[in-house]
Amino acid sequence: MKYIKLLILVPIIGFLGFLPLANRIEPYVLGLPFLLFWLVLWMVLSPMILIIVYKLDPDNREVETE
Template sequence: MRKYAQLLLLIPFIGLCVLLPLANRIEPYILGMPFLLFWVVLWMILSSVTLLIVYKLDPENEGSEVE
């Protein structure tokens, strides 16, 4: 299963591309930002989180590094 961890990388694309029409609005303000801006920022954070999870799951990153 962990071989396919990289498929998780699709999640940020779904958030920023597919779900974007739902977020194209000013209200409600979240953390002082209009909703659309908040949405973009949220996905930048979630991108980092996704990458961290993929890095941890990816079997290539186990053990010591070959250089």
Template sequence: MKRLYFLTVIPFIGMLGFLPFANRVEPFVLGMPFVMFWVVLWTVLTSATLAIMYKLDPRNKEDEKK
């Protein structure tokens, strides 16, 4: 159960930990500078990670039974 909460560390490391390596303007991805694409990408991945955590959390399944 507690291992599930370690998934929240992945977006934090991805967005802030690797940002110095992604801090450049070129190349352009989808018409955005790379650093802006990096932030948008991790925003979407954070939502996906939280959705996975929600589906895997056993406490959410208890509410469905009631």
């Protein structure tokens, strides 16, 4: 569980790491050029990944009061 914060790198790699591979117009996905679709996809996935990291991170758990 201590490596859960490494998931924060996934959106960065998705946005920047694979951007040269996604840099094309064809094919069209949902009516968008592939590059625009790729960027919108990562804009939607990034907050979801951050929420998962927040929920699974042990530093964010509330301390039980007795």
